[in-house]
Amino acid sequence: MPLIVQKYGGTSVGNIERIKNVARKIKKAVDEGNQVVVVSSAMTGETDRLIGLTRELSNRPNPREQDMVVATGEQVAIGLVAIALQELGVPAISLTGWQVPIITDNVHTKARIKKIDTHRIRKHLDEGKVVIVAGFQGVSEDGDITTLGRGGSDTSAVALAAALKADVCEIYTDVPGVFTADPRIVENARKIPVISYEEMMEMASLGSKVMQIRSVEFGAKYGVKIHVRSSFNDEEGTWIMEENEEMEKVVVRGISHELKESRITVVRVPDKPGVAAKLFKALGDKNIVVDMIVQNVSHKGFTDISFTVNKTDADYAEEIAREVAKEVGAEDVERNDKIAKISVVGLGMKTHSGVAGKMFEVLYKEGINIYAISTSEIKISCLIDEKYAELAVRALHEAFIENMEGDIQYE
Amino acid sequence: MPLIVQKYGGTSVGNIERIKNVARKIKKAVDEGNQVVVVSSAMTGETDRLIGLTRELSNRPNPREQDMVVATGEQVAIGLVAIALQELGVPAISLTGWQVPIITDNVHTKARIKKIDTHRIRKHLDEGKVVIVAGFQGVSEDGDITTLGRGGSDTSAVALAAALKADVCEIYTDVPGVFTADPRIVENARKIPVISYEEMMEMASLGSKVMQIRSVEFGAKYGVKIHVRSSFNDEEGTWIMEENEEMEKVVVRGISHELKESRITVVRVPDKPGVAAKLFKALGDKNIVVDMIVQNVSHKGFTDISFTVNKTDADYAEEIAREVAKEVGAEDVERNDKIAKISVVGLGMKTHSGVAGKMFEVLYKEGINIYAISTSEIKISCLIDEKYAELAVRALHEAFIENMEGDIQYE
Known part of the structure; x- marks a missing residue:
C-alpha cells in the first residue's frame, strides 16, 4: 500500500472552510488506496499572533517559553483537521511533536530534528487511521517543546517522509509550484515541472519562498521525492528529485x-x-x-x-x-x-x-x-x-x- | 521555606496587563521568602473560542481531538506568565500537564487525576525557579492530552498542593471570596471568612461558582488549606479548611x-x-x-x-x-x-x-x-x-x- 506524506501550509488550513477542503483532499488520497500521514502548519496568522503576545511582554522573550506559546498554533490545527476528517467518516488521529516523538536538539525557536520515532505513527496507520502530525515542532531530549523556525513544517514533512520511507512527500501550498522567477515580478515566469534537489536548494536559499531549504536538504539526503503543488486544485506542480536524464x-x-x-x-x-x-x-x-x-x-x-x-x-x-x-x-x-x-x-x-x-x-x-x-x-x-x-x-x-x-x- | 501554590483563573490572566499584574503578585510572594508553584487557566474567552472552532466542524467533536485543541489555551497562558515573570527578574519555567506529568484517566474532556509526579517541579523549585503549571489538563497513560472539565484548574491547583504538601493553596479569582449567597441577587450577602470543606463541597455542588467541587474534595481528602481570594487586591478572602472550634x-x-x-x-x-x-x-x-x-x-x-x-x-x-x-x-x-x-x-x-x-x-x-x-x-x-x-x-x-x-x- 503506497504511503504518502501530505503537508498543508497555513493558508491551506486558514479557516474552517479551508480545513474542510483539506479533509476532502486527504479523503481522496485515502479512497485511492493510500496510507496518509498529514503534516499541518498553524492556521494562517496564528503564529504571528502568538509571537505578538510574547513580544507585548518582552522585547526578547525567553526562547523556551516562546516555543511553549507558539507551538500551540499547530496543535490547534491538527486537532481541527482530525475532527474534519472524522466528520467525513475517515478514521484519524492527531499527534503533537512530542507525541510522535520528533526529537530535536534544544536550540529553541531554531531546533534541528535529530531523530523521529515512527512506532506510534506506524501503529495508527496499521489501525487504518490517517495520522495528522503537528509541523514545525518537536521535543528536546529534556522533554521541552521546541520549534524548528519559520517554514519548519516543510522540514517536518520531508523528515517524516524520510523516516517512514514514504513514496512521495506532497507539499500543498498557495502557489502552483516552483517558477523560473517570482511571477509577481516577471510576467513570463513559467512553472518548472521537474527540478533537482541541488537546484531547489539554491533556489530556496536564494529567496524562492516555496519551500524551506532545510527540508530540501533532508529530501536530498534521504532521496525523498517531493511534489510541491497547489492546495486549491488538482494540477501537477513541481517535482523535486534526483538529477536524471x-x-x-x-x-x-x-x-x-x-x-x-x-x-x-x-x-x-x-x-x-x-x-x-x-x-x-x-x-x-x-x-x-x-x-x-x-x-x-x-x-x-x-x-x-x-x-x-x-x-x-x-x-x-x-x-x-x-x-x-x-x-x-x-x-x-x-x-x-x-x-x-x-x-x-x-x-x-x-x-x-x-x-x-x-x-x-x-x-x-x-x-x-x-x-x-x-x-x-x-x-x-x-x-x-x-x-x-x-x-x-x-x-x-x-x-x-x-x-x-x-x-x-x-x- | 514555605511552599505556596497559587491558582489564577481566566479573568486574572485575561490580557497582557493582567498577566503583568499576576507576575507582580507572584514576585511579591517570592520576595516574601516563599517557594511558589503557579497554576494558570487559559486567558478568558480562549477556551470558548477553541471549543467553538471544533463545533464549527462537528456537533459532537471527538473528545480526544477536542482536548488536543482546547488544552492549548492554558499552554499559551503559562508561557506568557513565565515571560512576564522573567521580565521582572524572577527565574521561572512553565510546564504543561504532560511535562509535569499530571497523569489522568483517559476519559477525555472530563478526566480525573490519578497521579502527580513531583520530581520535575521539585527540581525546578530547587533551582530557585517559580514553576508555572498549565491547569485543567493532564496526560493519560497512553500519552494522550486530557482535560479535567470546566473549572478543572482549581482541581489541578489543589491536587498539586496536596502532592507537594504545600502550606497553602491560594485560589485567585475575580470575586473576593465565598459569600453567604450570590451578592448579585442578595444585597446583604456577606463574605464568609472560614468555611469547612464539607460545607464548601455542598456550596460548590449546589451552584456557588467560586470553586469546582472536585477541587474541594481533593482538599478535604489531603487536608490542603485553601484560600479563595481576589486577584485584584490583597484582602483576605475565604479560608476553606477542616472544621474546627x-x-x-x-x-x-x-x-x-x-x-x-x-x-x-x-x-x-x-x-x-x-x-x-x-x-x-x-x-x-x-x-x-x-x-x-x-x-x-x-x-x-x-x-x-x-x-x-x-x-x-x-x-x-x-x-x-x-x-x-x-x-x-x-x-x-x-x-x-x-x-x-x-x-x-x-x-x-x-x-x-x-x-x-x-x-x-x-x-x-x-x-x-x-x-x-x-x-x-x-x-x-x-x-x-x-x-x-x-x-x-x-x-x-x-x-x-x-x-x-x-x-x-x-x-
Whole structure:
C-alpha cells in the first residue's frame, strides 16, 4: 500500500472552510488506496499572533517559553483537521511533536530534528487511521517543546517522509509550484515541472519562498521525492528529485531574489589569524545563519569583513559583531538593510561557462552596481541595491530564460 | 521555606496587563521568602473560542481531538506568565500537564487525576525557579492530552498542593471570596471568612461558582488549606479548611442556587429490580454526573424515575434515558430545562433540627411549589421553577442568615 506524506501550509488550513477542503483532499488520497500521514502548519496568522503576545511582554522573550506559546498554533490545527476528517467518516488521529516523538536538539525557536520515532505513527496507520502530525515542532531530549523556525513544517514533512520511507512527500501550498522567477515580478515566469534537489536548494536559499531549504536538504539526503503543488486544485506542480536524464536540458533553471537579508561590515579589522574564526564562531554559537561572506585583500594590516544574515537576526548579529569588533580592535561596524541578493541557478552551469560574464553584463547594461559576488557550482549571486531588485530579476529572466529556450550554449 | 501554590483563573490572566499584574503578585510572594508553584487557566474567552472552532466542524467533536485543541489555551497562558515573570527578574519555567506529568484517566474532556509526579517541579523549585503549571489538563497513560472539565484548574491547583504538601493553596479569582449567597441577587450577602470543606463541597455542588467541587474534595481528602481570594487586591478572602472550634457558630452557612441543571423523567417504568441500576449505570459509563434522583412509590407495578443532570449533558442523558426506557418498556421520557435547585447549607444542621421545616415554610409563604427534595446531613435542596429562583434565595437568606445572626436555635 503506497504511503504518502501530505503537508498543508497555513493558508491551506486558514479557516474552517479551508480545513474542510483539506479533509476532502486527504479523503481522496485515502479512497485511492493510500496510507496518509498529514503534516499541518498553524492556521494562517496564528503564529504571528502568538509571537505578538510574547513580544507585548518582552522585547526578547525567553526562547523556551516562546516555543511553549507558539507551538500551540499547530496543535490547534491538527486537532481541527482530525475532527474534519472524522466528520467525513475517515478514521484519524492527531499527534503533537512530542507525541510522535520528533526529537530535536534544544536550540529553541531554531531546533534541528535529530531523530523521529515512527512506532506510534506506524501503529495508527496499521489501525487504518490517517495520522495528522503537528509541523514545525518537536521535543528536546529534556522533554521541552521546541520549534524548528519559520517554514519548519516543510522540514517536518520531508523528515517524516524520510523516516517512514514514504513514496512521495506532497507539499500543498498557495502557489502552483516552483517558477523560473517570482511571477509577481516577471510576467513570463513559467512553472518548472521537474527540478533537482541541488537546484531547489539554491533556489530556496536564494529567496524562492516555496519551500524551506532545510527540508530540501533532508529530501536530498534521504532521496525523498517531493511534489510541491497547489492546495486549491488538482494540477501537477513541481517535482523535486534526483538529477536524471529526463530533466529538461537548460543551463539556467531559474532566477531568484532575496530581500530578507542585511549586510553587516566589520570595518578595519586587524588582519591577524583567528579574527574571522572568532566572529563567525560567535555567530554560529547563537545559531545565526550567515549567508554571504566577503573579505577583501588586506591593506596595511587591516581588512574589512562583510557578511549577510537574515534581517530577523540582524540586530542580534550586529550586537555580536560589535562585541567581537571591540575585542579584536576593529574600527567600527556598519550595517545596510536595503540590499537585495539576485541569483541565477542551474545544473547546466557545471558544464557551461560564460554564465557569470553574461550575468554581470546584463546588470551593467541596466546600470546596476554589484556590491558582492558569491558563486557555487550551480549558481551565481550578486548583492545589489534593494531598489534595483525587480529590474534585475526581469532583465536576467529575459536574458537567461525567455531568450534561451532550446538553446544551451552561451558562447 | 514555605511552599505556596497559587491558582489564577481566566479573568486574572485575561490580557497582557493582567498577566503583568499576576507576575507582580507572584514576585511579591517570592520576595516574601516563599517557594511558589503557579497554576494558570487559559486567558478568558480562549477556551470558548477553541471549543467553538471544533463545533464549527462537528456537533459532537471527538473528545480526544477536542482536548488536543482546547488544552492549548492554558499552554499559551503559562508561557506568557513565565515571560512576564522573567521580565521582572524572577527565574521561572512553565510546564504543561504532560511535562509535569499530571497523569489522568483517559476519559477525555472530563478526566480525573490519578497521579502527580513531583520530581520535575521539585527540581525546578530547587533551582530557585517559580514553576508555572498549565491547569485543567493532564496526560493519560497512553500519552494522550486530557482535560479535567470546566473549572478543572482549581482541581489541578489543589491536587498539586496536596502532592507537594504545600502550606497553602491560594485560589485567585475575580470575586473576593465565598459569600453567604450570590451578592448579585442578595444585597446583604456577606463574605464568609472560614468555611469547612464539607460545607464548601455542598456550596460548590449546589451552584456557588467560586470553586469546582472536585477541587474541594481533593482538599478535604489531603487536608490542603485553601484560600479563595481576589486577584485584584490583597484582602483576605475565604479560608476553606477542616472544621474546627474557632469557626463561627451558625446553623446555616449559606444559601446556594443552581440554574444549570435539567430534570429528566422516565415515565411509567415497570417496577422491576435492576431498572434503576441499568439507567444510572448507562449514564455513569458515559461519565455523566447525575445530581438529584427521585423515585416515587410504585403504583400498580409502575413508577416514575426523575433525575437531574448538568444542562450541557442533558441532550446526551436524554438520549441514553430514551434507549434504556425502550429497553425496559417505560412509557416515555420527559425533560424540563427550566428548573432551579435552591439549597441551604450548614454544619450546624447536624445538631439542629427544624431547618427543613422552616425552609419549606419560607418557600410556601412565597407561593413557590417544590418539585423535589434532597437532603444530606448538612444541606437541604429543593427543586423549583426557574422563574422563582431569585425570590427563593432572597427569602431564604433573610430567614436563615440576616435574621439569625448570633442565634443558632430554631425551636
